[in-house]
Amino acid sequence: MSINLWKEAQQLFAGGVNSPVRALVKPYPFYTSKGEGPFLITEDGKKIVDYVLGYGPLILGHSPEKVRNKIMEQVQKGWLYGTPSRIEVELAKKIIFHIPSAQKIRFVNSGTEATMNAIRLVRGFTGREKIIKFNGNYHGAHDYGLIEAGSAVSEYGITISKGIPKDIVKTVLLCEYNDLTCVEKYLKEENVAGVIMEPVMGNYGVIPPKTDFIKGIRELTSAFGTLLIFDEVITGFRLGLSGAQGMFGVVPDVTTLGKIIGGGLPIGAIAGRREIMDSITPAGEVFNAGTFNANPLSMAAGLATIEELEHTNAYEISNEAAKVISQEVDQMMKIDHVTHRVGSMMQFFLGVKEVKNATEAKKANKSLYLNLHEQLLKEGVFIPPSQLETIFTSASHSQNVINFTIDKFRKVLREIKNDKGSS
Numbered sequence: 001m002s003i004n005l006w007k008e009a010q011q012l013f014a015g016g017v018n019s020p021v022r023a024l025v026k027p028y029p030f031y032t033s034k035g036e037g038p039f040l041i042t043e044d045g046k047k048i049v050d051y052v053l054g055y056g057p058l059i060l061g062h063s064p065e066k067v068r069n070k071i072m073e074q075v076q077k078g079w080l081y082g083t084p085s086r087i088e089v090e091l092a093k094k095i096i097f098h099i100p101s102a103q104k105i106r107f108v109n110s111g112t113e114a115t116m117n118a119i120r121l122v123r124g125f126t127g128r129e130k131i132i133k134f135n136g137n138y139h140g141a142h143d144y145g146l147i148e149a150g151s152a153v154s155e156y157g158i159t160i161s162k163g164i165p166k167d168i169v170k171t172v173l174l175c176e177y178n179d180l181t182c183v184e185k186y187l188k189e190e191n192v193a194g195v196i197m198e199p200v201m202g203n204y205g206v207i208p209p210k211t212d213f214i215k216g217i218r219e220l221t222s223a224f225g226t227l228l229i230f231d232e233v234i235t236g237f238r239l240g241l242s243g244a245q246g247m248f249g250v251v252p253d254v255t256t257l258g259k260i261i262g263g264g265l266p267i268g269a270i271a272g273r274r275e276i277m278d279s280i281t282p283a284g285e286v287f288n289a290g291t292f293n294a295n296p297l298s299m300a301a302g303l304a305t306i307e308e309l310e311h312t313n314a315y316e317i318s319n320e321a322a323k324v325i326s327q328e329v330d331q332m333m334k335i336d337h338v339t340h341r342v343g344s345m346m347q348f349f350l351g352v353k354e355v356k357n358a359t360e361a362k363k364a365n366k367s368l369y370l371n372l373h374e375q376l377l378k379e380g381v382f383i384p385p386s387q388l389e390t391i392f393t394s395a396s397h398s399q400n401v402i403n404f405t406i407d408k409f410r411k412v413l414r415e416i417k418n419d420k421g422s423s
């Protein structure tokens, strides 16, 4: 039973979990025993439709056959060599073929490692120290990024994580998303090594960039000799094979990837222009290394996932699922709200009329969202336990599953109205 595991876990792990967002499921997190297509099967025997999907990587759903087979095939051959292997070359070629900004790549083990190394890389390459980041963007759990970050950082009310030296905080300049004036001001006043951004915000709910903002950042950074990093850990291979940069036609200098390129196994990657990437050790002097870098199992899962994305209608299905659900729910809601969807990423902001940055997203009604999450979970539908996360769909979300989900939203929204008198 989940409750028994939860009781034990609280003695074993800080806050009972190994990543804080998981503790937001109330009254206690359910424990999953199996993932199957669009479903999670819990330790309590419940079958739940999953719109969290491992927080993004599982664009094909849980345990898709082709990916599972490729992992099993690799398991037979061993899973860690401490030498290069054929499969890392194959995955690298695929990513470089699809991602416009990628000429060379370095595989690491998480999105956190990817952005940490990307920031070090742009500093090393330019010889400058300052970084511009955006309020509510989340780039993983390292010192350079935990300043006004989104996701669980903001959900738990942390503006700057304890433990980060003040001198590091001083190197990070903060702007509001979709505010080009702020970026221009800092680029003029400071010697900025890099701008790091989520090309679509996915860690403060979903917030798309305005066209003139994302294009303007590219123009401004080029003019000031500042490198532009797109953190595509969520959007890479989710918003299409060429990611957000393909969708918006804006090519950054450096791209960070993770999640989908590992097919659900741990991964991260830094990719970019050849001359920039050649600053990384052993070609250059920006240090990176890792026992598990390019581990064959993650390579195998990532390769099989991208091959599926290339050869099936996975994007059509997952995008259509998000489109139908977001449109139907949008119609059902009777209170002020904002619905944002980009491809197979979506989120609803309740009690507000406009959301173009984190400050506006923060004004959304958190308790109403949590109530929605809790009631849906009771009905067998799992959306993130935080408004700051993204609701994802996958290629395994069939019409039946979508219809079931919409029915549950209808029921729950009616009940929320009755309970609170506000929906």
Ligand SMILES: Cc1ncc(COP(=O)(O)O)c(C=O)c1O
Pocket: 109, 110, 111, 112, 113, 115, 138, 139, 140, 141, 198, 202, 203, 231, 232, 233, 234, 258, 259, 267, 268
């Ligand atoms: C945009 C973005 N960058 C970086 C990260 C960090 O990735 P990871 O959790 O794999 O360290 C995440 C998610 O956690 C993310 O959403």
Ligand SMILES: N[C@H](C=O)CCC(=O)O
Pocket: 019, 020, 021, 022, 055, 056, 138, 151, 152, 203, 234, 389
């Ligand atoms: N928003 C985070 C990454 O995208 C969620 C994952 C986590 O913090 O466990």
